[in-house]
Amino acid sequence: MSAPASDRTASPLIFELGQEGRATQYVEHGKPLRSFMPEGVLRDDLPLPDNTELDVVRHYTRLSQRTFGIDVGFYPLGSCTMKHNPKVNDALAGVREFAELHPFTPDDLSQGALQVMYELERSFCSLFGMAAFSLNPAAGAQAELAALLIAKKYFRERGETQRDKVIVPDTAHGTNPASAAMCGFKVISLKSDARGRVDPAEIRTVVGPDTAVCMMTNPNTLGLFEERIHEIADAVHEAGGLMYYDGANANALMGNTRPGDMGFDLMHLNTHKTFTIPHGGGGAGHGPLGVAGHLVEYLPTPYVVREGDRFRLDFDRPKSIGPVRSFWSNFAHVVRALAYLYANGAEGLTKVSQYAVLNANYMRVKVAEFLETPYPEICRHEFVASAQQLKKETGVRALDIAKALLDRGYMAPTIYFPLIVPECLMIEPTETESKETLDGFVAALRDIIETAKTNPQELLDAPVTTVVGRVDETRAARQPDLRWRPPR
C-alpha cells in the first residue's frame, strides 16, 4: 500500500492494490486444478488481487473510518429506529453452537437453536397479540410479500378470487405497494385527512367485495397514532377484507397496545429496528410475520413446533404458501432479538416505547421553536418537520439541512418522506439517546436554520468537513459505473 493517505484523498480500490503471489496464506497450497477436473470445465484465469493481511486490514479499517454508524454518533433517521445495538447480542449470536450449526442438522441435534426460535416466537405473540409468528422472512419487505401471498391463497381457497385490491394510505412505506404488485394485487392509494390520519369514512368509500387487504402502520409514518384504527378495521372486515400491520413503527407501542387488539389479522416486525439488531449498512434484516388464528396454517414453511419439551421444524403444512428463503431464518438475528428480550423483559419493553415517545415529543416541541411542524400535537416515536417555509424565504431545502447536519457531526434525518409533506424532515430519536444528546442535536439544527437566514450559501455548499463533498448523483445515474474493470 502507498504512503498513509490523508483523510481527504481517495481510497484506492482493493483491485488497485497488491501483487500476484503476495496474499497471506490461510490454507495449504492446493494441487493444480487440472489434476482433479477435465480442462474444459475449468476457468482460464481468476483476475483477483493478492494482498497481505496487513494491507487488507488497513484498507477496510480505513473504509470503516469513512462510514457513519450509531456507534459513531446520533442517528435520528425517521422510520428506521437507529437505537443502540447492545454488544451482548453479537457475542451471543457468535456462540459456537449457534454460529457453526448447519441448517440441515437433524432436529434432535438442533434443540438449542429451535428453543431460541420458539421462545422468541411465543414472546412476540404475547407482545403483539398474534396467534403465531413465522421467523422465516429475511426482512420486513419479504414478510409483507409473504403476508400478501397468504391473503391471496386464503381468498382463493374461499372462492373469493375477485378480491384483487390492496388499500394503502399515502403515508405508507414504498415496500407496501411494491409487495402488493408482486402478488398481482392492484393498489388503491388512500389520502390522509388534514390531521394526517386515515379517515374511517374514507375507508368505507373504497372497501367492497374486491377488497383483499388494507395495509397500515400505527403509529403512521408521520408519527401519529391512528386512534380510530378499530373503526377502520371494522370497515375492512365488514367488507370481507384483511387488515395488515406494517410493524416498522412497533417501537412506539410495545407494552402499551397491541396490533392484534386493534383488529389486525397479519403483521410484520422489523426485528432489526425494534429489537436492536445492527443494520449492518443495509442488512441483513429480519422480518417476522405474525398472523391471527384463522391464518396460522398459511404461514411459510418450516414452522417451529413444540412437542413436550422437544422442538422440531414442521415442513408438512399443506395449506402453507411454501418457503420464502433458502433456509429457516436469519437465525443469528433471532438469537440477538431473544437476547434483547431477556435484557428487558415485559417491563423494560414497556419503558422502551415510553421513552421513545418521550424523546420524540421533547424534540418535537424544541424543533417547533424554529421549524414548521405540520402536525403540532402529541406524536409517538417520531415526528415530521417541514422546510417548505424556509425554502421560500431562503432557498435552503431539506436536503441542504441534511447535509449541514453531517458537517456538525450528526446523521441526517430521513428526508422527503413521507411524500405528502413537502420538504419533509422525519426525525426519530429513539429511546437510547440521552437528553443531552437531544439538546445538542436541537442546538445544531437551530444553528442551521439561523445560518439559512444569514448565510444560506454555507448550507448550499455543505457538507465540507466530510471525506467528499456533495456527490454528483445525476452523473452516477446517467453514466452508470457499477464496477471496476481490469486495465487492458
Add this chain to the structure above:
Amino acid sequence: MVQPELLYSKEHEWVRIEGDRATIGVTDYAQEALGDIVYVELPKPGRTVEQFGDIGVVESVKAVSDLFTPISGEVVEVNAALETDPAAVNRDPYGDGWLVKLKLKDSGEAKNLLAPRDYEKLIAE
C-alpha cells in the same frame, strides 16, 4: 418557455403536427419540474398508442414519471439518442429532446389539446 407553434396537454407534453405526422416531447416546464433526467423509457416502434395513454417513463435521480401521448397514432420513430444522452430533454426539450414520432390516427383529436396561450395559463396557476 412555451413555443407558439405547438399544442399542449395538461400532462405537460407538447405535440407538433405536420401532415399525418406528429412529434411529441415534454415541455420546458415539465423538464424543469422533473430535474436532471437520467433515463427515458420509450415505446417500441410499431406500437399503437391512444390519446392521453401512457407511452413510457422518464426518470430523474429520485423520481419516476409517466409519459402520456397527447394524441393517438402509431409509433414510427423514437429518439434513440436519448439512450446515451437523456440530458437532451433538459437541454432542449422542444428540439433534440423530442421523444417519439407518430403516424396520426385522427388529427381531429387536436381539439382536445391546449393552445399555447391556454397552456401558459395552466402553468402560471
Add this chain to the structure above:
Amino acid sequence: MYTPHTKADIEAMLEAIGIGSLDELLRVPDELKLRAPLDVVPALPEYQLRRRIEQIAKRDSGVDYVSFLGGGAYRHYAPSAISALAMRGEFLTAYTPYQAEVSQGYLQAIYEWQTYICLLTGMDLADASVYDGATALAESAIMAMNATGRQRFLVSRAVHPNYRAVLKTYCDGLDVAIDEAPLTDDGTTDLRVLAEMLRETQYAGVALQSPNFFGNIDTLDGEALESVHKNGAVPIGVVAEALALAALATPASWGAQIVAGEAQSFGVPIAYGGPYVGFIATTNEHMRRIPGRLVGKTVDSAGRTAYVLTLQAREQHIRRERATSNICTNQAHCALIATIYLALMGKTGLRDVAALNLERSRELATAVANAGVRLRFSAPFFNELVVDVGRPAGEVLAALRERGILGGLDLGRWYPEYSTCILMAATELTTSGEIAKLAAALQEVTRVGAGV
C-alpha cells in the same frame, strides 16, 4: 435496559412537552389498552442472560459431530481478520448509505463486492446483494419475465430443491407457471429433453445450477444454448456453492445472461441457515431490470472520486407498485464479510481452497468406494457427491448419527427415486481422519445383513 433517563430528565422533558405523565403521553382509546400482563421472557442482568442463552445453545447440539452436510450451506475456513474488520461498529451499526458523504467507506466496499461478483461470474454488473440464493433465483425469474413479457418459467430438477420451492412461492404470487426439466441417469439436467421443451413452449427463462444440487457440473452445451436462444428465453445460471466460481468456467462462458447465487461460502457463518448473502449478476442489457441496491462510482462537487447509491428510480421507495422488486433491506453486512474474505484470500488463496475442496472430496469418494459403497454418478463433481447405500438412506444416516457422524443429506427427501442415496460434502475443513471414520462406519452399517 439500555435507556438513559434519570427521574429528573423525565420530569424536565415532560414539562417541556407540557404533559403530566408518561401514561398521559401514551394514552390510547380504552378498547386498545392491554387487558392482560404480557407473557415474555423474564428480564435478566447481562451476565445471567448470557448464561441462560449459552445454556440453551448447548442443548442437544450436533455442532461437534463429524459433518458431511452441504446442500447449499458449507463449512469453510474464515480467516480471523474477517470478524475483526466486519464487526467494527462503524460498519455494523450503519444504516443503508443514503447520505453518501458520510458513507463513502461502506459504499466503496459494496462497489468492490459488485466488482468481485462480476469478476467471478464473468458478468457485466452485479447488485449490492439480495437475501439468499433461493430468492436470487426467484428475483432473476421475475427479471426474465419482465424482459420477455412471458409468464412461464423452466427450471432444471437438479437446481437446489429449496430454491425451486421458493421460486414456486414467488411465482404463485405472480400467477406464473413453472415447468421442470428432468434429470439424466447421471445426475445432470437432461439437455435433450430440455431442448424439446424449449421447442414446444415459450419460456421467460431457463435456470440451470452448476455445480448442481448433486455436486455435478451441469451447464448448457452449445446445442442447448442455441435452443434457448431460438426460444427467446433468458438463460439463468444458479450458483449455490460460490467457491466453485474460483475453479470452474464462468456462467457467462456457457451462456448465462443472469447469474443468481449464494455467497455464504465466502466467510459468512453457517449459523443454522442465516443470514446469508444472495447475489444477482447480469449483462448490461438487463441493467435496469436488476432488483436491489446498486452502488455507482461518480464524483463530488470538487471532482473527487465518490460512490453513491444509484439507479434508484428502479426501486420501491420511488417507483412503489411499479418497482422491479419490493426489496429494501439487502444483506450488506454479509456482502461486506464476503468482500473481506475475497480480499484476504486473493486469487492464490481462493484457488488453493478450491483445489483443497476438490482433493478432499475425491479422497472422500475413494474412501467410501473402498468401503463398498457405490458412487451414484460419474459426472465431474466439485465438492459434493452422491453415494447409493442400497437401503433407505434415512436408516443409514441414523446409524451414522449413533457413531457421532452427520453423514449427509437423505436425497429421498426431495427425490423419491434416490431414496437410497446420500449427498455428502467435503471441504478444506474435512480431515483425512474424519473421512476414515466415516468410511469405517459406513462399512459397518451397510454390511449386508447389518442391523442398522
